[in-house]
Amino acid sequence: MNGISMIQLAKELGLSVSTVSKALGDSHEISASTKKRVLELAKKYKYKPNPFASNLRKKKGKQIAVIIPDIVNNFFALAVDGIESVTMSKHYDTFIYLTHENLEREKAVLEHLESGLISGLIISVCTGREGYAHFQEFYEATRLPLVFFDRVPDLLQFPKVITNNYESSFDATVRLIKAGSKRPVLITTTEPMFTSMERRRGYQDALEKHGIVFTDEMIVHCTDDMELNYTILRKIFSQKKRPDGIFASIEKYAITSYQACKDLKLAIPKDVKVIGMTNLRTAALLNPSLSTLSQPAFDMGKEAAGLLIKMIEKKSYAAANDIIVLPNELTIRDSI
């Protein structure tokens, strides 16, 4: 806004603007002594290049955007933390946009970003998928690098950072079975999502592998309405042939499961064994402490940002087909 410009530096030094520009850019065309003079005066006046002028001229800048469904969620907060740790160290600025699982908002943000404000984009898509045309369009219009993480679309040309949802869900389900659960249910969302599909596959395959006959009632669909979820769960655990195990594949559902079991006087882990997919730090403090399958959220953010910046700076799509798979971590506590 206020600071000194290159023009004024040049004037005071008796040099041309282009010389100053090159000196500041440490160009080989400029002599060491001139560079020194320029740098010193720049420092004295705390000269900062105007990013708008620079971005305009270079047709790109050091700004990226992150689009996520929610920030009041340990997983995404950790991911943003990871992203920011990388962008900060690489001197990039990070915009944040929240979709709140609203597809229209996601589209609106994407369209807004077609203006060219950013040089790259990290996304975790919202639920309620009806195609991913807007990502294609964004890419067609801007040709900007784009990295998806966790909730990724099935678009081949974009790199992705995900976790081993299938394998870890398989493992978690096996742990429930080995702990004695004869009829573990999967709690998942009604919204179609890549991640929950994978987790469901892992769950079902584990059942099959251990000779447990899968029936549709073993998938419990919960919603965004926590009250309703409570009712659903309570009903299911009131049946004669109630489940004796829970794999809560979505963060918030584990807590509701606990609530329902507690109220129905079902002992955890004696009557019901529970594993929750969650990054909540309070998991260990619940009563009994909750066994969790947690995602390496921070590292996912780090990887995504690292990949994105690599793509931005190499101007290459060599990395385009990269799919980075990080392992989820199973922590067995008292709930199993």
Add this chain to the structure above:
Amino acid sequence: MNGISMIQLAKELGLSVSTVSKALGDSHEISASTKKRVLELAKKYKYKPNPFASNLRKKKGKQIAVIIPDIVNNFFALAVDGIESVTMSKHYDTFIYLTHENLEREKAVLEHLESGLISGLIISVCTGREGYAHFQEFYEATRLPLVFFDRVPDLLQFPKVITNNYESSFDATVRLIKAGSKRPVLITTTEPMFTSMERRRGYQDALEKHGIVFTDEMIVHCTDDMELNYTILRKIFSQKKRPDGIFASIEKYAITSYQACKDLKLAIPKDVKVIGMTNLRTAALLNPSLSTLSQPAFDMGKEAAGLLIKMIEKKSYAAANDIIVLPNELTIRDSI
């Protein structure tokens, strides 16, 4: 990056660039029919003004920054959510920077932002205060509007959004006393912070008002090291003359208190009554459910962003001395 520019629009329409610019800006200098023609072609080509060119020329843009200590923290995540809800609706873009309680990082971010990248700034300062000169300097250099929230410095010329920390801490302490606590302790941080000072004042005044003699040992200083905190708390609750009440004035300390009490077989609320200052959604699910003093984090973010944008757009500092005080909410549950 790729899209069409005004120049190309003008060419195709047989108009000058300035006419197109004015038409898009809905200037009165342009006839209705011309405006219509321009708008239509712009829409057809999905024209988006280049923000860098625009910002450069206008010497300001619609970007703001948020600097906070941490995002993996319900309070700040909610605040960012509130901020984003406002900036999104007002068509501003929001940068995010995390200091991780590191003063050097805070200073570095501020210095970086002196480049003029943004038009306004929202901050919650990090702990370990040794003056606030860098904020002054930032303001001197940029003259940009700046709004503090929650953790605010004692700089008169900047507007702030805070909560009634003194009053609500007073009230919470009174509730502990009325619930039967004869010797409630305050758990706070070693780091000097405006908010914790206020909370401490409220706590002490409540004691005094109810005839409880305050001694220094009643302030328990915890740290960032959760293991150490556990040790500290355990020691304190192992004494003969142990406390019978806890006001945990920092989010994470409530959980550690629970842990320590549980391990020492001290029953909550029979032996120890607890109120925690926290926005954790799992508070109600702890055993026993935790009574909380929670901050209106989302609304604080909303207020701060609203104030900032008002300042940006009015170009006035009429609001400069505003201090918006929102009430904390005391929710009594089973821990008291």
Add this chain to the structure above:
DNA sequence: GTTTTTTCCTATAACGTTTTCGTAAAAGCC
């Protein structure tokens, strides 16, 4: 000593807007 190369710098044209100023033509006024 001339030619060639290298070194170091400058002039100038972008980048895509917005804004100021100027000016034809149309409209209003008497």
Add this chain to the structure above:
DNA sequence: GGCTTTTACGAAAACGTTATAGGAAAAAAC
């Protein structure tokens, strides 16, 4: 019809950079 005013547009400068092309002086090559 001559005058002023309004309407509707265009020319050009400006915002602060960076990149391209060019050129004078110094150094190297023969």
